Amino acid sequence: MKKISALIAMVCGVWASLFATGINETKFPTRQITIICQANPGGSSDLNCRTIAPGISESLEVPVTVENRPGAGGGVGISYGAAAAPDGYTIVHLPNDIAQIKPAGNADVTPDDFRFLCRVVTHPASIAVLKNSPYKNFNDFIVAAKTKPGKISVGNSGTGAVWHLAASQLEQVCGATFNHIPFEGAAPAITAVMGGHIDSICASAAEVRSYVQNGDLRLLIVMSDEKFGLFPDVPTAKDLGYDINIQAWLAFGVPKNTPDDIFSILYNAMKKSYKSDTYQKMLRQNGFVPGWMEPAEIQKFARDEYEVYRKLIPRVLGYKEVPPLK
Numbered sequence: 638m639k640k641i642s643a644l645i646a647m648v649c650g651v652w653a654s655l656f657a658t659g660i661n662e663t664k665f666p667t668r669q670i671t672i673i674c675q676a677n678p679g680g681s682s683d684l685n686c687r688t689i690a691p692g693i694s695e696s697l698e699v700p701v702t703v704e705n706r707p708g709a710g711g712g713v714g715i716s717y718g719a720a721a722a723p724d725g726y727t728i729v730h731l732p733n734d735i736a737q738i739k740p741a742g743n744a745d746v747t748p749d750d751f752r753f754l755c756r757v758v759t760h761p762a763s764i765a766v767l768k769n770s771p772y773k774n775f776n777d778f779i780v781a782a783k784t785k786p787g788k789i790s791v792g793n794s795g796t797g798a799v800w801h802l803a804a805s806q807l808e809q810v811c812g813a814t815f816n817h818i819p820f821e822g823a824a825p826a827i828t829a830v831m832g833g834h835i836d837s838i839c840a841s842a843a844e845v846r847s848y849v850q851n852g853d854l855r856l857l858i859v860m861s862d863e864k865f866g867l868f869p870d871v872p873t874a875k876d877l878g879y880d881i882n883i884q885a886w887l888a889f890g891v892p893k894n895t896p897d898d899i900f901s902i903l904y905n906a907m908k909k910s911y912k913s914d915t916y917q918k919m920l921r922q923n924g925f926v927p928g929w930m931e932p933a934e935i936q937k938f939a940r941d942e943y944e945v946y947r948k949l950i951p952r953v954l955g956y957k958e959v960p961p962l963k
Contacts, residue, residue: 665725665899669700672728672889673721675714676794677707679824681844681923685758685887686730688919692910693728697902707821710734710795712744719750723892725899728754728907731888733799736942740950740959741797748939749962751890752900754907756930756938758887758920761861762803763842763871764791765854767830770837775857775877778837782813790816790835792826797950800826803860803883804839805953807874810881830854841885842868843923867924886928888935904932 672690676682686703694701706714711734718729731751738744764778772778782789793801796819808815820826823840830838831853838845838854842865848854849868859865860883862875874881889907891900910916911929920927930938940962951958 665902666697666699668726669702670694670697670726670728672701672703672730673714673718674703674705674730675707675711675718675732675734676705676730676822677824678705679827680794680822681758681760681841681885681925682730682732682822682887683824684919684923688916689757689889689907689910692913692916693903693906696906696909709743710738710741710798710801710819712738712746716744716746718890719746719892721892723894723896725891725895725903727892728903729890729892731890731939733885733887733942735888736939737797737799737802737946737950740943740947740956741954742956743795743797747962748936748943750893752893752895753888753890753932753935753939754900754904755911755932756886756888756928756935757911759884759926759928760841760843760887760924761859761863761865762800762839762883762885763845763859763865764804764807764837764839764857765830765845765849766837766857767833768853768855770855772837772857773855775872778857779811779813782808782811782815786814787816789813789837790818792818792820792829792835792838792840794823794826794840795819795821797954797956799883799885800839800841802946802949802953803881806881806883807839807860807879809953810874810879827854842871843925846924865924884926888930888939900932 672686674686690701721727739747766772791804823844826838829835842859849856856871860874860881862882947959
């Protein structure tokens, strides 16, 4: 009997050890988490990722790094993120590009390839020119574009991406014709206009903010109904009588099959970082509009945006319309 009791005790000890080991192995997180940024360093996407990462790291007590994978209007990085293991160790930055990538033919990826954690920011489109540009205001710019159709170059963050669409809609509303020049993100487009290689750039007002503040660039228009907080003297499209209101948005997500428990841990860390003084200060300093959305809300919003862009992009760019989401 003593031998049997000893054997039972030993078996129970082994099971207890295995159970404890299993619990330890499923603890999350135990190693570095990577945020995939779909754009080059220097733009609003990169700034957003790098500002929110430290707060997540502090909450989860593991390193959180940002990996830039630009290209194809965001398609390269976002596709990479969609194909990552759904283990919580890859967070993907999901701007409005996620609703535009497939309609623009840049990649076969849609909002349904992700579980959205949250939306954090919105920011309006704008047109900026070099400080010594002959276009002193938006009227000068549009008159030149009408007088010389296709001669005024406008840089953007990629064919079919939001700033390309914004400039395309602007020329339709104003009756002008631009020469659209795509780049791999807003940052290289800003570099090009700073170097005098292109006449202007269509990007978010937040992305060109620092260049406008130090006098290198001149902001001509903000494509929204409301003033841009950092530059209240810059006219909006509404001020100038144009019916155009285009804003980008920034969100985060994980691959669609990420388990609920891991998703919940990441969501809580993301929300805590969003509310931090550091992150909120970044929003204020850069003119971003706080735009928090909960997971279910942003998931639906992104799908609705996809419906908008799958019809808008073919109309603006002459592409074949892609099917709706199931």
